[in-house]
Amino acid sequence: MLDIRAIRQDPDRFRAGLTRKHADPQLIDDLLAADEQWRAALTETEQLKSLRNKASEEIARKKKQGLDASDEINQMRDVSQRIKMLDDEVRQLEARVQELLLAIPNIPHASVPDGESEEDNVPVRHWGEKPQFAFEPRPHWELAEALDIVDFERAVKITGSRFVLYKGLGAKLERALANFMLDFHVQRHGYTEMFPAFIANEESLVGTGNLPKFGDEMFKLEGLPYYLIPTAEVPLTNYYREEILTADMLPVKLAGYSACFRSEAGSAGKDTRGLIRLHQFQKVELVKLVTPESSYEELESLVRDCAAILEALELPYRVVEICTGDLGAKETKKYDLEVWLPAQNTYREISSCSNFEDYQARRAGLRFRREEGAKPEYLHTLNGSGLAIGRTVAAILENYQQEDGSVRIPKALVPYMGGDVIRRPS
């Protein structure tokens, strides 16, 4: 959520920001109109309440002295009626302002490259050597099926399409990656490990910005105000919701493993094979709560933290800076890490690292005090995938495959796997 006071003060800046993001700048004018109505009504009730408070004191005093106060009481009867009506109006107008405010996207940071779509995203850095094969590299789903480590067909029987079941060393690989990533971020990067519930309530989802606008991208529990989390970002960012932190707690760095559930509405026909786009996948997510002045530095270090996993696994990747047209609603700036998938001859998103500035912090009431007695200020929040595990499995299978269909295990993962190769069952 944007700062309504900042919008009142300089609406053009926000209209321009929305235009850059290819959002409708008219949203700002709708908001300002509603805001004006709300404040006019608010001023009126507050004046009446002030009158009533004074009269109440007067009545109390008179009664204490045994004097008659029925004149005042009768007058206030009407005033109270009027207040009741106006209060109702104020509530509705305020709700309208809130609704509009919650629906307005964040505006991009000045450094974000302009662009229409993902076509215009800017690769900023490449790492690693793409593997050379003396044979035609096979896609990860073929490898996985041949190795009998992922069962695509039976998973559909058990649940439905876009669900998978890991089996044998596939299941172990999934578990090994989770452990490896968590240990790595905790030990090398100083994150605190968190294991959240996979269900979150509506307040939390509003806090991170998934509601009210993106409810159809999630699975909702029938008859309950609960959703399956689309990412551990939700519980982690909401961990300190409605709290005021002290400066010495910052930066807060959390690493959480969870399953992530996405309805993938509107993605029919895309990535229907393999491990790339599923209704459930597992991920280690990094969340940071930081001071406003440090958030862009923290974004760079977040990208490095996530990239370090790819480097440790020796998977080639590139960093892409997301352009204004491809930026999500909540973000001011975002980098994607894309891993090399040789069988598809393409880079594929495996992590997404974003700065939200105070957009989520305002929604979730995440604040801090610089020192004892100082005014509370909103934090900046960031998050990044470190990494999406299913896509990491896909990347390992494709990059580490050998001609006989076996797959080597990256060195860093061998202690977690207890072996250095996955072979075809005999």
Place this chain on the structure above:
RNA sequence: GGAGUGAUGGCCGAGUUGGUCGAAGGCGCUCGCCUGCUAAGCGAGUAUACGCCCAAAAGGCGUAUCGACGGUUCGAAUCCGUCUCACUCCGCCA
């Protein structure tokens, strides 16, 4: 799931015959005084949000907030209703 108890400020805790209660008192914290040092003692201060005034800050004014929502009333922390949460006991359960 059944029964009971409770929810007040950073914390503890008064306040339930409705009336200057944003809320006593204590603790904590901040600043100052005092004091060989520390402790103790003394004094002052110590919530949040929103609106208005002010170019802005400082500051001032107003409104709201005693779990949430709604009701009664001129007036509610105090009365009534609904809900939520926490705790205890019983049942069930990995």
